[in-house]
Amino acid sequence: QERLxxxxxxxxxxxxxxTLSCFASDITFGIYTMGxxxxxxxxxxxxxxxxxxxxxxxxxxxxxxxxFRISRDNAKNTLYLQMNNLKxxxxxxxxxxxxxxxxxxxxxxxxxxxxx
Numbered sequence: 001q002e003r004l005x006x007x008x009x010x011x012x013x014x015x016x017x018x019t020l021s022c023f024a025s026d027i028t029f030g031i032y033t034m035g036x037x038x039x040x041x042x043x044x045x046x047x048x049x050x051x052x053x054x055x056x057x058x059x060x061x062x063x064x065x066x067x068f069r070i071s072r073d074n075a076k077n078t079l080y081l082q083m084n085n086l087k088x089x090x091x092x093x094x095x096x097x098x099x100x101x102x103x104x105x106x107x108x109x110x111x112x113x114x115x116x
Contacts, residue, residue: 002025002107002108003024003025003026003027003098003105003107004022004023004024004096004097004098004105004106004107005022005023005025005107005108006020006021006022006094006095006096006107006108006109006110007020007021007022007023007110008020008021008110009093009094009110009111009112009113010111010112010113011113011114011115012086012112012113012114013114013115013116014086014087014088014114014115014116015085015086016086016114017082017083017084017085017086018083018086018112019080019081019082019083020036020080020081020083020094020096020110020112021078021079021080022034022036022078022079022080022096022107023076023077023078024077024078024079024096024098024105025077027098027105029074029077029098030053030054030074031053031100032053032098032099032100032105033050033051033052033053033098033099033100034050034051034070034072034079034096034097034098034099035047035048035049035050035051035070035096035097035099036048036049036050036070036079036081036094036095036096036097037094037095037097037106038090038092038093038094038095038112039092039093039095039109040091040092040093043092045095046061046063046092047061048060048061048063048064048068048070048081048094049061049064049068049070049081050070050097050099051070051071051072051079054074055071055072055074058070063089067083067084067085067086068081068082068083068084069081069082069084070082079096081094083112086112086114087114088114088115089114090112090114091112091113091114091115092111092112093109093110093111093112094109094110094111094112095107095108095109096109
């Protein structure tokens, strides 16, 4: 059984918006730092954003330029990534990470394709 399952990806035109979700099971969601990473063909895995256990602290990659917003609902064991003003260079498979020290869980990813 997968501990992290991403959803919400798809094809969107430049300038459009998507919200990704990551549902966690079989882990104590509220004690993990959660994050989003992405990878596109020919490029290395790239950090997108993360959020602290309580949701009180967030960090973003410079490439998001204020267009993305990470959030979490610990009562629903769910992590979100709201993405606005999407650009073709945002095209990638987006992965959800759960991090607790050296313990890391990762989902299988959801594809986001930005194209006209």
